[in-house]
Amino acid sequence: MPKYLLSVVDDESSRKRTADQAQPIFEAVDAFNEKLRQEGSWVFAGGLAEPATATTVDARGGEVVLADGPFVETKEYLGGFWVIQVPDLDVALKLAAQASRACDGKVEVRPFEADPQDAE
Incomplete structure (x- = not known):
């Protein structure tokens, strides 16, 4: 069964929420996560630090270079994600709509590349 990455597209406005404003979102995401587990679609999920x-x-180049933060200049960034395993893209898109409502943000859906071992 194919796997999909549901990426939460975040921006600075979500970091400015008060604890009272964020609590209903945390509860909605927890409920969505539990739904994924009960349906057998859950693989892994996590929120990311800023x-x-x-x-x-x-x-x-042979030498390891470490740099603080990303170099991409953007107002949006990856704020969290789910990895789900569902029958097809249509199911993934329906779940992404629910995820978007739960986390109060945009969600990008991207399939994982097919694993050649899955075809055997």
Whole structure:
């Protein structure tokens, strides 16, 4: 069965929510996570710390270069994700709509590349 990445597209406005504003979102995401588990679609999920906490590693030139944060200049960034396993893209898109409502943000859906061992 194919796997999909549901990426939460976040921005600075979500980081400005008060605890009282964020609590209903946490509860909705918890309920969505439980639904995924009960349906057997759950693989893995997680929220990410803000982009300023990131370290970029580049070892392409032989020497390892570490840099604080990402170099991409954007107002949106990856805020969290789910990895789900469902029969097809239509199911993934329906779940992404529910995820978007739960986390109060945009959700990008992207399939994982097919594993050649799955075809055997």
